[in-house]
Amino acid sequence: MAEDRHDGDIMSIPGATDSIDAATFEQILEMDDDEEERDFSKSIVYDFFTQAENTFGKMDTSLEEKNLKTLSELGHFLKGSSATLGLTKVKDSCEKIQHYGQRKDETGTKDLASDDEALKKLAAAIKQAKTEFRDVEKVLRKFYHDDS
Amino acid sequence: MDTSQGSGSNSSDFVRKLYKMLENQTDENVVRWGNEGDSFVVLENEKFTKHILPKHFKHSNFASFVRQLNKYDFHKVRHNNEENGQSPYGAGAWEFKHPDFKMNNKDALDNIRRKAPAPRKANPQPDELMIPTQQMDLVNGQLVATQAQLQQLQHRYDELSIHHSMLLQEVIGLQKTVVNHEHVMQNVMSFLHTVDAQRRRDSRLGNPFGPQQNGAPAQNGNVETQTSQVTPLEDDIPASPLQHASKLLSETNADVMLNPRNLEQMNEMTLKMSGTLTTPPPELLRHARPASRGPPSAASSTSMRLGDIDSLVYPVGQTNGIDPMYSEHINNIPYPMPPKQPETQDARFQDPARKKSTQVDPGWVRAPQILLVEDDPTCRRIGSKFLYAFHCAIDSALDGLEAVNKMNAGSKYDLVLMDIIMPNLDGVSACHLIRQFDNTPIVAMTSNIRSDDISMYFQHGMNDVLPKPFTKEGLLQMLEKHLAHLKKPLAQGEGMIAPQPLSATRQILKEEESPAKSPNTASNWNSPNQVPGISPVSTVTDDYVQTMGHPGAYAVNPIAQGQMGYNTSPQMQIRAQQQAAQAAHAAGHRRQISDISGGDDLNNAAKRQQMYNAPIPPQQMNIQQRPR
Structure with a gap:
């Protein structure tokens, strides 16, 4: 029923296809009572924006403090919510952050040589995550007709 | 296979080819008539397989050649009774015999017929059979036995x-x-x-x-x-x-x-x-x-x-x-x-x-009480929304500690959905604590689903694992699996005729x-x-x-x-x-x-x-x- 028609298919927005998992995101859209307002999904997505910004802020601080453990936890935290929303790219980067924070390689299988190596990789991964977040944020804001 | 062929032309293809092969004297040192002319001998197995077989029979498989011979009732000649137990043609030689396969008696070839495919009576004198034949019979016997078994099973x-x-x-x-x-x-x-x-x-x-x-x-x-x-x-x-x-x-x-x-x-x-x-x-x-x-x-x-x-x-x-x-x-x-x-x-x-609506009603006898333990607000809200759509009553806890406290304080739930990695108290520890006093089913909700993770969850009393990011269907399946006792048997209309309703009843x-x-x-x-x-x-x-x-x-x-x-x-x-x-x-x-x-x-x-x-x-x- 809900699949029949979305007002504006999010996947038609440029950049959506590779950063958003359609099935996951659409099952959240289906929960919207009003397909015009989309109060429910919109508030979740916008809360996620705030949550992500906060988390990135904490990541920057932890990176300066070289706190690998916290970085791993933050990565895991943001991984969970981005995965739930189907924001695959952000999720993948967050997973890397989680692994690097544990001094493992990006798949979490091999140990990294040193904290320094981990931090170097973390800095890159956080940067990547931020970029990917900005990209998908644009797509989502467009979807919710937010031009700010 | 070619019994019908054989009856058409008087002698079978195979036998004629065999005879023709022996007429050709150029390969005498590899294969030839036996000394008495009532048998033929393969002197050099390897050469025969590699060169002669392809020439006459279009294959290079000695075992299958022997099998073919056996089908036409050729028998390997054994020399056990002779003084030294050795074949006069050398140790590696294979001598085959058929009463009607004789040098200079082409007419008798017509009498050589393919044996009827009766696997049982194929070895009246097993001693005389070759090893490949025995294996064949073994396989045949197994096949027959399997078929009998299959038939039995079918009957059963x-x-x-x-x-x-x-x-x-x-x-x-x-x-x-x-x-x-x-x-x-x-x-x-x-x-x-x-x-x-x-x-x-x-x-x-x-x-x-x-x-x-x-x-x-x-x-x-x-x-x-x-x-x-x-x-x-x-x-x-x-x-x-x-x-x-x-x-x-x-x-x-x-x-x-x-x-x-x-x-x-x-x-x-x-x-x-x-x-x-x-x-x-x-x-x-x-x-x-x-x-x-x-x-x-x-x-x-x-x-x-x-x-x-x-x-x-x-x-x-x-x-x-x-x-x-x-x-x-x-x-x-x-x-x-x-x-x-x-x-x-x-x-x-x-x-x-x-x-009928977009909301799925799994048909509960009463609204199941679900405790959702999740520190991440996004997951918590979406999870709650799904549960709500499934007509569940939801309570949530922000971390393991809160969950343990709620359960310890006497709140009763039908199912607990538990995130694993949470601040204050993680899901596994929380589950371990809850298990000290309560048996409510607890489902781990996590993206860490490596097999050692999962076995660890089960060790600490978790009942199941719902991988993250969860889907609506996955969540519903979990609910139906663990809350089968709350399902109305008659609401089960969706073509699913599991025995569950009965047992619940x-x-x-x-x-x-x-x-x-x-x-x-x-x-x-x-x-x-x-x-x-x-x-x-x-x-x-x-x-x-x-x-x-x-x-x-x-x-x-x-x-x-x-x-x-x-x-x-x-x-x-x-x-x-x-x-x-x-x-x-x-x-x-x-x-x-x-x-x-x-x-x-x-x-x-x-x-x-x-x-x-x-x-x-x-x-x-x-x-x-x-x-x-």
């Missing part, structure tokens, strides 16, 4: 299918019988209500504040119930044991719990699947059906008659204040009127709460019979229903069964039985007797059964019956009923 399967469909028929019949008993019980109840009302009126007329044993009649004021059709219910309250009986009856309502449709559907499917072979013996069909067909129509027709009258009288929902303990129950008892033809009725129509039935012993049929963990005091069903039953022990109760049995004029299995009768005894005792508690006068106020009782019959969505009831 057919047999079992027939048994299965017979059992299905039987179970369907039994279900219908139970439903019929329900209807009889309803009639008995309505009759007892009549008696009760009569008694109450009598006593009120004589002495309004007479020696009633129960509190309820004492508040019956002065209003005359007999004549007025719109009498408020407070003025005509049935004896409370009678109420209990009615309530019990309605809670174990076979109409709702036993849904023959599922089984019938299953039955149809088996019939369809197995086609011709599983048509159950006709006498069985006859046996199962008429036994249940006759009575229900009788029972339902009475009920319909009563219902027609009743619908004029008591509007649903005017029953407040009847019994302080169970008012909501009575108000909401899901007691659908027996329809005209209960056996053909589609169960789905019985449930008015079931509506059985569990409820069992609970009704022995609330102390919690059956574990539906699942392998202890369902919260089994904890005394949580499940409305078990508490009520508990309460009720205590009254059952009254010695006077069984005096009424013959009467109850007399009303059931049809054959049932002994268990059914026992159950019915128990129910009858309970109901009768409920009435007898206040008055002796000898006081029954039959009476002209049957209508009056029927009216009261109607309020138990009111078809109200059971879910609604259960939300209210559940203590929070």
Whole structure:
């Protein structure tokens, strides 16, 4: 029923296809009572924006403090919510952050040589995550007709 | 393979090729006629295989060449009897012989025929056979044995299918019988209500504040119930044991719990699947059906008659204040009127709460209480939203510590969905702690689903794992898996004919019979229903069964039985007797059964019956009923 028609298919927005998992995101859209307002999904997505910004802020601080453990936890935290929303790219980067924070390689299988190596990789991964977040944020804001 | 060919041209292709090969003298050092000309010898196996075979037989497989020879009844010549046990042609030579395969006797070739493919008698003299042949026979024998086995299995399967469909028929019949008993019980109840009302009126007329044993009649004021059709219910309250009986009856309502449709559907499917072979013996069909067909129509027709009258009288929902303990129950008892033809009725129509919408209604008996433990607000909100869509009641905790505290403080849930990595206390530790005092199923919700992670979750008492990011379907599957005991058997319409509804039903039935012993049929963990005091069903039953022990109760049995004029299995009768005894005792508690006068106020009782019959969505009831 809900699949029949979305007002504006999010996947038609440029950049959506590779950063958003359609099935996951659409099952959240289906929960919207009003397909015009989309109060429910919109508030979740916008809360996620705030949550992500906060988390990135904490990541920057932890990176300066070289706190690998916290970085791993933050990565895991943001991984969970981005995965739930189907924001695959952000999720993948967050997973890397989680692994690097544990001094493992990006798949979490091999140990990294040193904290320094981990931090170097973390800095890159956080940067990547931020970029990917900005990209998908644009797509989502467009979807919710937010031009700010 | 080519037996037909062989009969066409007099000698077989293979034999002619063989003969031709031997006529060719250029390969004499590899293969040639034997010294006596009544056999042929392969002197150099390797060369023969590599060069000669391809030339004449288009393959280079010595074993298959030998196999072919054996098929035409050639035999390897052995030299065991000779002095040195050696072949005159050398140790590695293979000499083959056939009585009709002789040098310079081409005509005899016609007598060489392919052996009939009879694997059994192929080795009358196994000693003379070659190893490949023996292997062939072995394989052949195995094949035959396997085929026999397969046939046996097929037979067994057919047999079992027939048994299965017979059992299905039987179970369907039994279900219908139970439903019929329900209807009889309803009639008995309505009759007892009549008696009760009569008694109450009598006593009120004589002495309004007479020696009633129960509190309820004492508040019956002065209003005359007999004549007025719109009498408020407070003025005509049935004896409370009678109420209990009615309530019990309605809670174990076979109409709702036993849904023959599922089984019938299953039955149809088996019939369809197995086609011709599983048509159950006709006498069985006859046996199962008429036994249940006759009575229900009788029972339902009475009920319909009563219902027609009743619908004029008591509007649903005017029953407040009847019994302080169970008012909501009575108000909401899901007691659908027996329809005209209960056996053909589609169960789905019985449930008015079931509506088509985007929201999935899994059809709970009551809204399951779910505790969602999740630190991430996004996941928590989406999870809650999904659960809400599945008609669950949700409580949430932000971390493991809060979850443990909630459960420790006595909150009861049907299922806990637990994130693993959380601040303060992680999900695994929380689960470990909860397991010290509680057995509510806990499902780990996590993206860490490596096998060692998962085994660790199970070690600490988790019941299942729901991988993150979870999907709506995955979540629903989890709910249905672990809350099968809360599923209404009749809401299962979506083409799914799992045996679950049956076992769930059985569990409820069992609970009704022995609330102390919690059956574990539906699942392998202890369902919260089994904890005394949580499940409305078990508490009520508990309460009720205590009254059952009254010695006077069984005096009424013959009467109850007399009303059931049809054959049932002994268990059914026992159950019915128990129910009858309970109901009768409920009435007898206040008055002796000898006081029954039959009476002209049957209508009056029927009216009261109607309020138990009111078809109200059971879910609604259960939300209210559940203590929070």
